[in-house]
Amino acid sequence: MKSVHHPELSIRIGKMELKNPVIVASGTFGYGQEFENFMDLSQLGAIIPKGISLNPMQGNPPPRIFETNGGILNSIGLQNPGLQVFIKEKLPYLKKIKTNLIINFFGKTQAEYVELARRLDSLDGISGLEMNISCPNVKQGGIIFGSDSKMTYRLVSEVKKSIRRPLIVKLSPNVTDITVIARSAEEGGADAVSLINTFKAMAINIHTKKPELGNVTGGLSGPAIKPIALRMVWEVSRAVKIPVIGMGGIMKAEDAIEFMLAGASAIQIGTANLIRPMTGIEVINGIKKYLIQTKMDQIQSLIGFFKA
Amino acid sequence: MALQTDGIVLNNRKIKSIYFLLEIDCPAIANEAKPGQFVMISTSDNHHPLLRRPFSIYKSYSTLHPSKEKRGQLSILYKKVGKGTQKMSTFKEGQKVNLIGPLGNGFILPPLPSPAATILIGGGVGMASLSALGEALCSEKIYVFIGGKTKDDILCEDDFPKGKVFIATEDGSLGKKGTVVDLFLSEIERFDRGRPHHVYICGPEGMVKSLSKALKSKKWIIQVSLEARMGCGFGACWGCVVKTRDTEMAYRRVCKDGPVFPLSEIVWESS
Numbered sequence: 001m002k003s004v005h006h007p008e009l010s011i012r013i014g015k016m017e018l019k020n021p022v023i024v025a026s027g028t029f030g031y032g033q034e035f036e037n038f039m040d041l042s043q044l045g046a047i048i049p050k051g052i053s054l055n056p057m058q059g060n061p062p063p064r065i066f067e068t069n070g071g072i073l074n075s076i077g078l079q080n081p082g083l084q085v086f087i088k089e090k091l092p093y094l095k096k097i098k099t100n101l102i103i104n105f106f107g108k109t110q111a112e113y114v115e116l117a118r119r120l121d122s123l124d125g126i127s128g129l130e131m132n133i134s135c136p137n138v139k140q141g142g143i144i145f146g147s148d149s150k151m152t153y154r155l156v157s158e159v160k161k162s163i164r165r166p167l168i169v170k171l172s173p174n175v176t177d178i179t180v181i182a183r184s185a186e187e188g189g190a191d192a193v194s195l196i197n198t199f200k201a202m203a204i205n206i207h208t209k210k211p212e213l214g215n216v217t218g219g220l221s222g223p224a225i226k227p228i229a230l231r232m233v234w235e236v237s238r239a240v241k242i243p244v245i246g247m248g249g250i251m252k253a254e255d256a257i258e259f260m261l262a263g264a265s266a267i268q269i270g271t272a273n274l275i276r277p278m279t280g281i282e283v284i285n286g287i288k289k290y291l292i293q294t295k296m297d298q299i300q301s302l303i304g305f306f307k308a
Numbered sequence: 309m310a311l312q313t314d315g316i317v318l319n320n321r322k323i324k325s326i327y328f329l330l331e332i333d334c335p336a337i338a339n340e341a342k343p344g345q346f347v348m349i350s351t352s353d354n355h356h357p358l359l360r361r362p363f364s365i366y367k368s369y370s371t372l373h374p375s376k377e378k379r380g381q382l383s384i385l386y387k388k389v390g391k392g393t394q395k396m397s398t399f400k401e402g403q404k405v406n407l408i409g410p411l412g413n414g415f416i417l418p419p420l421p422s423p424a425a426t427i428l429i430g431g432g433v434g435m436a437s438l439s440a441l442g443e444a445l446c447s448e449k450i451y452v453f454i455g456g457k458t459k460d461d462i463l464c465e466d467d468f469p470k471g472k473v474f475i476a477t478e479d480g481s482l483g484k485k486g487t488v489v490d491l492f493l494s495e496i497e498r499f500d501r502g503r504p505h506h507v508y509i510c511g512p513e514g515m516v517k518s519l520s521k522a523l524k525s526k527k528w529i530i531q532v533s534l535e536a537r538m539g540c541g542f543g544a545c546w547g548c549v550v551k552t553r554d555t556e557m558a559y560r561r562v563c564k565d566g567p568v569f570p571l572s573e574i575v576w577e578s579s
Contacts, residue, residue, distance in 0.1 A: 029544060034564075056557070058557075061577065062536070063536075065547030066537065067359050074539070
């Protein structure tokens with residue numbers, strides 16, 4: 001019988017080589033440094049810091065977070081210090097971590113997306129870009145682009161033309177058919193798609209008769225959304241040829257393996273980072289253990305193993 | 309430095325009505341904790357509830373503490389109000405509990421020696437962090453104002469041997485009838501003279517807001533410890549923000565930039 005002790009965990013996304021398929025998701029991992037006490041950051045496959053806009057953004061009024069059954073509603077509203085401060089105060093630390101750094105970004109207009117992408121592309125120490133066209137919490141968070149297939153195609157092709165680094169397009173589940181948007185991103189030249197962003201959702205306090213979030217609606221994440229996220233990843237991975245990065249409620253290695261069986265080439269961990277900061281490392285170890293136990297010598301064999 | 313670690317429950321008991329005291333053996337956090345800091349406690353292994361819950365550190369004893377039995381202990385004073393604290397109230401002696409801490413900035417202690425008074429004003433479980441502060445104070449003139457709806461909501465009244473303690477209850481069942489803010493204002497003449505006093509506040513939002521209004525004209529050094537719904541507790545998610553007078557970034561994180569802020573920095577939004 002074949003024995004496997006050191007399964008190969010590395011995967012490729014476009015020109016990016018990741019030492020393992022575990023990525024920490026934008027908006028749930030701060031700017032990396034917040035997690036340095038809890039883990040060796042360089043063990044992660046890639047780090048995606050909190051999304052960046054050209055100019056600083058204030059974010060939404062509090063309360064910004066509310067727990068529901070098995071999930072979290074958030075309406076942070078893409079608060080961030082803008083590109084200049086990011087480059088000056090956050091990037092130097094992130095660049096030093098020995099793993100892939102993928103920058104999540106968004107804009108108000110197509111021109112702003114293109115300008116920001118070009119400026120980010122010119123920076124040293126960045127492996128790739130993740131374009132957010134899917135934040136449900138702010139009108140300018142790209143959702144207007146991400147819910148229309150023609151606009152997605154146009155935006156992706158314009159951005160792609162002006163950069164050299166790999167481009168991942170982050171998709172919203174708040175659309176009629178996510179495979180249509182995914183195909184538009186692929187046709188526009190995206191190197192990969194990542195999905196899903198949060199579901200637009202809300203909660204009302206029956207005692208105060210007011211919404212639980214200052215912004216009224218927010219995005220739902222966490223284990224509650226995992227089965228829907230998994231279904232969407234499965235559908236998209238059959239609809240496009242580019243790599244699919246799966247996310248949505250991954251709390252442990254078993255969840256990550258499910259997404260990979262459904263067709264994800266890599267996965268992102270979001271909400272779980274807030275609860276167990278070193279979830280990413282635990283997932284990497286769990287995947288390795290699973291491969292050894294099931295006698296698979298490389299993670300590649302897992303990707304899309306499930307065929308209906 | 310904040311870290312994630314397991315502690316062992318030493319004791320978990322009701323102290324009155326819906327208030328509980330949880331004592332944990334957790335030397336790693338107890339050694340580092342400062343007054344005004346907090347921990348995030350995981351109340352469940354199966355994601356119900358999902359998020360950790362933030363609690364002020366009530367008492368902490370370093371591993372060098374003179375009392376051998378207390379070394380490495382940490383305690384939390386909590387009110388059973390929701391799903392998380394409900395779960396916590398079932399914690400049994402010997403059980404493992406997962407914590408992240410110590411978190412946040414903590415109170416800045418008054419300089420010594422100081423002819424000014426040190427005034428602590430709090431309500432409900434807000435008294436936990438003020439009690440921790442009281443323990444660390446070396447000041448001479450300490451005044452403590454404690455409030456609650458009824459006598460069952462008055463906590464930590466015996467924790468301040470060095471201070472003069474004033475109590476107010478809204479129903480008059482203990483101390484003076486009325487709010488703690490009213491009680492404090494009725495005694496404020498005591499503090500009219502002298503240097504800028506050091507005031508520390510921790511309690512329900514209504515209390516903090518009325519104190520903010522009442523103390524606006526005073527040139528005192530006032531620190532407030534804020535409560536907020538938190539996602540992570542260590543600065544990653546930006547879920548627990550409060551509006552401040554900071555011109556570059558108005559919304560600041562209660563967990564990382566606080567929970568203690570100068571009172572004058574906070575902008576109270578109408579709700």
